[in-house]
Amino acid sequence: MHKLWASTYKELLLLTRDLGGLAILFLMPLLLVITITTIQDGTFKTLIESKISILLVDKDKGKVSENIQKNLKGSERFEIILKSDEGEAKNLVQTGKYQLAIIIPENLSNDLNLKISENVEGILEKFGAKEENIPLVKSKLKPKEIKLYFDPATQFSFRNSIKSGIDQMVSKIETQTIYKAFQEELTDDPSEEIFDTEPFLTFTEIVPSEAEKEVIPNSTQHNIPAWTLFAIFFIILPLSINMVKEKNQGTLVRLRTNPVSYTTVLGGKTVIFLSVALIQFALMLLVGVYLFPLIGLPKLDVSGKLPLLFFVAFFAGLAAVGLGLLLGTIAKTQEQSAPFGATFVVILAALGGVWVPVFAMPKFMQVLSNISPMNWGLNAFYDVFLRNVALKELLPEIALLFLFFVATTVISIIYNERKNAV
Amino acid sequence: MIQITQLSKKYKGAEDYSVHNLDLAIQEKEVFGLLGPNGAGKTTLISMLSSLLKPTSGSFSIDGLTYHKNNAQLKQLIGIVPQEYALYPSLTAYENLHYFGSMYGLKGNSLKENIQQHLETLGLSQFTHKKIANFSGGMKRRINLIASILHKPKVLFLDEPTVGVDVQSKNVIIDYLKQLNTDGTTILYTSHHLNEAEHFCTRVAIIDLGKIVCKGKPAELIAQQKGAKNLEEIFLSQTGKALRDYA
Numbered sequence: 001m002h003k004l005w006a007s008t009y010k011e012l013l014l015l016t017r018d019l020g021g022l023a024i025l026f027l028m029p030l031l032l033v034i035t036i037t038t039i040q041d042g043t044f045k046t047l048i049e050s051k052i053s054i055l056l057v058d059k060d061k062g063k064v065s066e067n068i069q070k071n072l073k074g075s076e077r078f079e080i081i082l083k084s085d086e087g088e089a090k091n092l093v094q095t096g097k098y099q100l101a102i103i104i105p106e107n108l109s110n111d112l113n114l115k116i117s118e119n120v121e122g123i124l125e126k127f128g129a130k131e132e133n134i135p136l137v138k139s140k141l142k143p144k145e146i147k148l149y150f151d152p153a154t155q156f157s158f159r160n161s162i163k164s165g166i167d168q169m170v171s172k173i174e175t176q177t178i179y180k181a182f183q184e185e186l187t188d189d190p191s192e193e194i195f196d197t198e199p200f201l202t203f204t205e206i207v208p209s210e211a212e213k214e215v216i217p218n219s220t221q222h223n224i225p226a227w228t229l230f231a232i233f234f235i236i237l238p239l240s241i242n243m244v245k246e247k248n249q250g251t252l253v254r255l256r257t258n259p260v261s262y263t264t265v266l267g268g269k270t271v272i273f274l275s276v277a278l279i280q281f282a283l284m285l286l287v288g289v290y291l292f293p294l295i296g297l298p299k300l301d302v303s304g305k306l307p308l309l310f311f312v313a314f315f316a317g318l319a320a321v322g323l324g325l326l327l328g329t330i331a332k333t334q335e336q337s338a339p340f341g342a343t344f345v346v347i348l349a350a351l352g353g354v355w356v357p358v359f360a361m362p363k364f365m366q367v368l369s370n371i372s373p374m375n376w377g378l379n380a381f382y383d384v385f386l387r388n389v390a391l392k393e394l395l396p397e398i399a400l401l402f403l404f405f406v407a408t409t410v411i412s413i414i415y416n417e418r419k420n421a422v
Numbered sequence: 423m424i425q426i427t428q429l430s431k432k433y434k435g436a437e438d439y440s441v442h443n444l445d446l447a448i449q450e451k452e453v454f455g456l457l458g459p460n461g462a463g464k465t466t467l468i469s470m471l472s473s474l475l476k477p478t479s480g481s482f483s484i485d486g487l488t489y490h491k492n493n494a495q496l497k498q499l500i501g502i503v504p505q506e507y508a509l510y511p512s513l514t515a516y517e518n519l520h521y522f523g524s525m526y527g528l529k530g531n532s533l534k535e536n537i538q539q540h541l542e543t544l545g546l547s548q549f550t551h552k553k554i555a556n557f558s559g560g561m562k563r564r565i566n567l568i569a570s571i572l573h574k575p576k577v578l579f580l581d582e583p584t585v586g587v588d589v590q591s592k593n594v595i596i597d598y599l600k601q602l603n604t605d606g607t608t609i610l611y612t613s614h615h616l617n618e619a620e621h622f623c624t625r626v627a628i629i630d631l632g633k634i635v636c637k638g639k640p641a642e643l644i645a646q647q648k649g650a651k652n653l654e655e656i657f658l659s660q661t662g663k664a665l666r667d668y669a
Contacts, residue, residue, distance in 0.1 A: 006524030010513070017512040017553075250506030254569070257472050257504075258525040259497040420474070 003260050007268025014242065015272060025238060029231030029280050030287055034295075037223040041297050053079045055089040055101035055149075062109025064173060068102075071169045086147075093149040100154075100162060103147035111141050112177055120181040146170065220288055220298040225381030226354045228284040229374055232277045232316050233345045236324035239273050240337040243328025262416045266409060269328075270321050277317030278310065285309070301385075308384045308391060315401040316377035322408030323373070329412040348374045376400045423577060423608045424448040424471070429480035430632075431466050440466040442632040443480065448625075453599070453609040455623035455640075457616065457653075459661050463632040464612040465505065468581050471610070472502045484577055498526065501575030505582050507562045508569070511555035515546060515565050518554060519572060526573035533572070540568040544594055560591025567595060571602065578602065580611035584618065596622055620644075620653040628660050635660045 015022060056072070058065045072078050081098075083089045089101035148166065150159050179195045186194060246252040255265055288300025302309060324341075331337035349355065351365065352374025358366055369375045380397040383389040426446040432439045441463040448454045456464045469475040471482060473489050473496075481488070487496040509518045519537045523529075528536065541547045544564040554562060567583060580599070584592040596618065603609055613619050619626055620640045627637035636643060636656070644650050647659060 002527065002529055003525060006521055010510070010517070010521045013513055013517055014510060249510065250504055250508035251510055253474060253504060253506070254502070254508040254522065255525065256474060257497065257500075257502040258522065259494045259527070260525040420476075 003264045004267045004271075007260075007265055008271045009268075011242075011268045011272035015276070021238065025235075025276060026280060026283060029228070029234070030283055032231060033224060033227040033284055033287065034291070036227050037220055037292065037297055038295070040223060041220075052077060052100070053081055053098060055083050055092060055098050056080050057083050057086050057089050057101065057103045059086075059106040060104045060108040062107075064109040064112050064177070065104045066109075067173050067176075068104060068169065071173070072102075075165075077165070090149050093151050096151050096153055099151045099158070101147075101149040102166070103149070105144050105146065108144050108146075111144055112174070113181070115141050116174075116177050116181045120178065120185055124185055220292055220300045221385050224284055224288045224300050225385050226378060228281055228313075229316055229352070229377045229381060230345070230349050230354055231280055231284070232313070232377075233320045233323070233348060233374060234342075235273055235277055235280075235317070235320050236327055236345060237338060237341045239269060239321065239324030240328035240331055240341050241334055242269065243325070244331050244334050244337050247332065256420060262413055266325050266412065269325065270318075270409075273321045273324065274314070274317045277320060278313055281310070281313040281317070305384050305388075308394065309381070311391070312377065312380040312384060312394065312398070315398045315405075316373075316380070318405040319373040319377065319401040319408075322405035322412075325412045326408040326415075329415055348372050351375060352378050354378065373401060373404045376404075423450040423452070424482065424484050424610065426467075426471075426482040427480055429467070429470065429482055430478045431463075431470060431475060432478045439478070439632045441470070441477075444629075444632070444634060446627065446634065446637075448608065448610060450608055451603065451606060452625060453603050453611070453623045455619040455626035456610065456612045456629060457614075457619055457626055457657060458612075458629040462629045462661075464629060465581055466632075467629070468502075468579050468610070468612060472500070472579055473497065498573065499576050501570040501573065501578045503567050503570045503578070503580040503583050505585065507554075507566050509554045509562065509565055512553060514551045514553055515541065515557070516550045518565060519569055522569040523572040528573060536572055537568070540572065544568060544598060560587040563587045563591060564595060567598070571607075575607065577608045577610070580609065582612055582614065584613065584615060592618070616654045616657055617652070626653070628657055630661045 054072070056069065058069065069080060072080050083092075083101070086101075086103050089098075089103065092098050093101045146166070148163065150162075183192075183194050243252075246255075252265075285300065285302055285306075289302060293299045323344075327337055327341055327344075331340070351369045351372035352358075353361075353369060354374065358369045358375065361369060376397040380394050380401070383394055383397070424447070426444060429441055429444045430439055431441045440461075444463075444467065456467065458464050466475065470477050471484070473493070484496060485499055487499065489496055510521075513521070516537060519540075520533065523533045523537065538547065538550070541550055544567070546561060546564055546568075549557065549561065554565065557565065563583060563586075567580075571578065578599075583599075584595055587595070592615075599609060599611075600622065611619075611623075623640060625637065625639055626643070627634045629635065638646075640653050643656050644652060647656055650656050650659070
């Protein structure tokens with residue numbers, strides 16, 4: 001125990017002697033979480049609050065295009081800039097000056113009305129007919145195409161969201177035109193409302209939660225756990241570098257000749273670097289709770305969750321330390337440990353669902369994500385932050401994190417013993 | 423005290439043995455010098471005796487103990503002064519010594535006093551709380567030595583303990599080692615300073631290509647070779663004048 005205490009104290013001294021390194025260790029994760037949350041929250045607000053300028057080329061000049069324009073202008077997302085030339089609009093989008101141009105084809109209103117009228121007449125004729133075999137009315141009109149030009153730099157998700165919005169709007173206009181055509185056929189009084197054209201089916205977003213503790217997730221609630229975990233795992237870098245330095249300085253060689261086990265040496269590092277991870281976590285929470293509201297970001301809600309949050313952070317920290325010990329044991333130079341450690345943490349984060357949710361990944365990657373400790377940690381944090389689960393429900397993820405620490409540490413010890421067996 | 427039997431070491435991928443079928447017995451309270459050109463096998467032998475390298479074949483025991491059976495006991499019995507400084511540059515002399523002393527189970531005031539006493543004896547007491555990073559080569563060598571003897575080892579291995587230090591530091595180190603030997607410590611040391619070895623060692627062995635080419639008391643070895651005036655002449659006659667560069 002005395003040797004473990006001495007090793008821990010030595011690690012503390014080594015860490016505190018490098019004040020610049022210590023500051024980076026604590027400040028960079030904070031900077032990371034502030035930057036990411038600000039960007040994500042800003043993007044979210046941009047999409048909702050500020051309007052995206054889009055180009056519209058109206059070759060139709062009819063009721064339908066007027067309706068499309070009205071709907072687009074009515075939308076909170078777009079600001080419409082009218083252009084007369086498709087080529088010019090295309091060029092402006094291609095050069096990245098605008099993200100989107102919508103080209104409404106010629107005769108859209110006329111052809112849509114004609115097509116719908118033909119269909120409606122055909123249907124009504126069929127209903128009124130006495131004989132069974134009445135030939136169906138078939139339109140000779142070709143389907144119309146609304147062209148969308150996207151800036152090649154726009155992201156796939158943005159394109160999908162726009163396409164889906166426009167598709168929804170066009171469907172609505174088409175439905176309204178059908179209703180209108182029926183109305184014109186069935187009554188001579190245009191003021192008479194036969195149909196209720198308002199959507200019958202709507203949807204409401206509900207977050208499943210217990211009545212007394214309803215949770216409304218926001219960007220902070222999502223970002224703090226994800227990026228805190230990312231920062232905690234980044235501890236493998238300073239830890240592995242610390243171990244490689246000991247090899248290069250010759251101090252590890254001296255320790256191997258001393259009557260002290262490698263487990264004790266690793267124990268001292270575990271205590272200190274786990275403490276660093278927990279302090280990092282505490283700082284992240286403080287930033288989320290106190291700093292975020294001051295800079296216009298949503299406040300982090302930790303009410304009643306602190307013990308469970310620290311419980312998860314403790315085991316996530318252990319898993320990260322275990323990985324750092326293994327990397328530090330195997331790596332021979334800082335050139336090996338630093339790039340590998342940094343890249344590996346990014347891979348683990350990607351697999352863990354820090355950037356893209358696991359359910360949105362390809363099947364194979366979903367399977368792989370099950371073996372990422374960051375995935376276990378992130379799930380555990382989401383369980384506490386967003387799903388309000390009890391300790392019992394966290395245990396499977398906690399057990400996995402702990403087993404990961406045990407496995408990596410045992411491998412480190414065995415590797416060291418095999419390599420240095422006498 | 424140290425009994426080495428048919429000890430060999432061949433590194434992975436190497437064509438030749440670094441130490442080959444080496445037999446050697448070192449008595450208690452001896453100062454035994456292991457001399458040889460670069461790549462002769464001195465450091466390899468000391469590394470095997472220090473539990474840092476696994477022998478390819480053969481065996482050895484120190485005070486009747488082996489690493490297989492008495493690892494912790496044996497490590498407590500010996501002290502190793504490595505060729506590298508093997509100290510934490512960002513820690514002070516005291517912090518380094520306190521840490522390495524603790525690894526031998528030393529603690530409390532006795533460790534504190536032990537450290538102070540050694541620092542005083544080796545002329546470093548005014549630098550107790552200075553960082554190792556700011557020390558000169560000679561000062562680092564002295565701290566390197568203290569870190570290995572705080573637990574009062576019965577056997578001390580030193581791998582070129584005076585390399586790269588000034589004459590003053592070298593004298594202090596050698597005088598202190600003589601004192602340790604007088605107090606009962608058996609010393610096995612390697613060096614390229616043949617003059618130093620001639621005066622410091624009770625016995626020496628010249629090792630080349632992994633084998634002992636001659637051994638005995640320095641004065642006797644010099645007397646045995648016709649016309650030889652010092653150990654350096656014996657050394658050159660046994661190992662030749664060809665350069666021993668290796669990588």
